Amino acid sequence: NAGVTQTPKFRVLKTGQSMTLLCAQDMNHEYMYWYRQDPGMGLRLIHYSVGEGTTAKGEVPDGYNVSRLKKQNFLLGLESAAPSQTSVYFCASSYTGTLNTGELFFGEGSRLTVL
Amino acid sequence: KQEVTQIPAALSVPEGENLVLNCSFTDSAIYNLQWFRQDPGKGLTSLLLIQSSQREQTSGRLNASLDKSSGRSTLYIAASQPGDSATYLCAVRTGGFKTIFGAGTRLFVKA
Numbered sequence: 001n002a003g004v005t006q007t008p009k010f011r012v013l014k015t016g017q018s019m020t021l022l023c024a025q026d027m028n029h030e031y032m033y034w035y036r037q038d039p040g041m042g043l044r045l046i047h048y049s050v051g052e053g054t055t056a057k058g059e060v061p062d063g064y065n066v067s068r069l070k071k072q073n074f075l076l077g078l079e080s081a082a083p084s085q086t087s088v089y090f091c092a093s094s095y096t097g098t099l100n101t102g103e104l105f106f107g108e109g110s111r112l113t114v115l
Numbered sequence: 116k117q118e119v120t121q122i123p124a125a126l127s128v129p130e131g132e133n134l135v136l137n138c139s140f141t142d143s144a145i146y147n148l149q150w151f152r153q154d155p156g157k158g159l160t161s162l163l164l165i166q167s168s169q170r171e172q173t174s175g176r177l178n179a180s181l182d183k184s185s186g187r188s189t190l191y192i193a194a195s196q197p198g199d200s201a202t203y204l205c206a207v208r209t210g211g212f213k214t215i216f217g218a219g220t221r222l223f224v225k226a
Contacts, residue, residue, distance in 0.1 A: 004158075031212060042119075042204070042216040050212060058213065090158060101166065102147050102208050106159040 002026050006091050006107035013081045013114045021076040021110050023091030029105070031094045032074040033058075034066060036087040037109075043090065049074055081114045088112075117142045119207050121217035128195055129225050136190040136220045138205030143183045150179050150190050151204040153219070159204060163190070195224045 004025045013019055023032065030051050035043040045058030049068040063085060065077045074093075078085060091107045118141045128134050138148070147166050151159040163172045163179040165188070171180040178191040192199060205217040 033212075033214075035216075040218060042218040043206075044216075045213055048212055056212075092159075101164055103161060103164045104149060104159075104206070104214060105161065106151075108158040109156075 004107035029093035119217040146208040
């Protein structure tokens with residue numbers, strides 16, 4: 001019963017490097033989200049997806065790109081990492097349907113440090 | 116623009132005490148409100164979810180209430196235990212697909 005799984009859990013990058021965070025969910029959820037969590041600021045939505053092949057911008061999308069090629073996977077990419085992107089990144093998913101409660105399920109987080 | 120505020124930012128109580136965590140939001144047009152627990156270095160664990168049409172939800176020693184008209188929710192923890200020590204986050208889902216989070220209340224329960 002994996003739920004939402006994020007890889008990698010830790011990563012250190014140098015400024016200007018690129019990387020991709022992978023989120024996988026096994027609950028057949030339609031909606032998936034990427035958040036970042038910074039001290040004292042709560043969680044902020046970066047991008048989200050309401051279904052396979054669709055993505056949309058959240059509150060803080062600049063510097064990030066996403067893709068949802070398969071329903072169970074949601075990828076977050078950093079093309080040219082900056083120190084301001086040092087953060088903990090969380091993926092979440094939620095169900096939709098006639099019994100939609102909108103409950104969010106979170107992964108364990110990916111801690112990214114950009115030097 | 117929806118804003119979510121949690122007071123206090125930190126709270127320390129002796130074991131066994133009943134306590135209340137507060138969450139306020141600025142726009143009453145919400146879809147649901149969810150309370151989460153976050154342990155250090157871990158992800159968010161859902162505790163309770165209240166739909167906009169509901170007034171409260173209960174799970175074990177936890178009770179969450181919702182008053183949309185006043186823009187408030189409370190999380191009541193009965194007979195607190197050291198294992199309850201964590202950060203508690205309140206999150207409000209708006210009519211779209213966006214969920215706005217409070218900054219959290221860090222709870223420490225002393226043995």
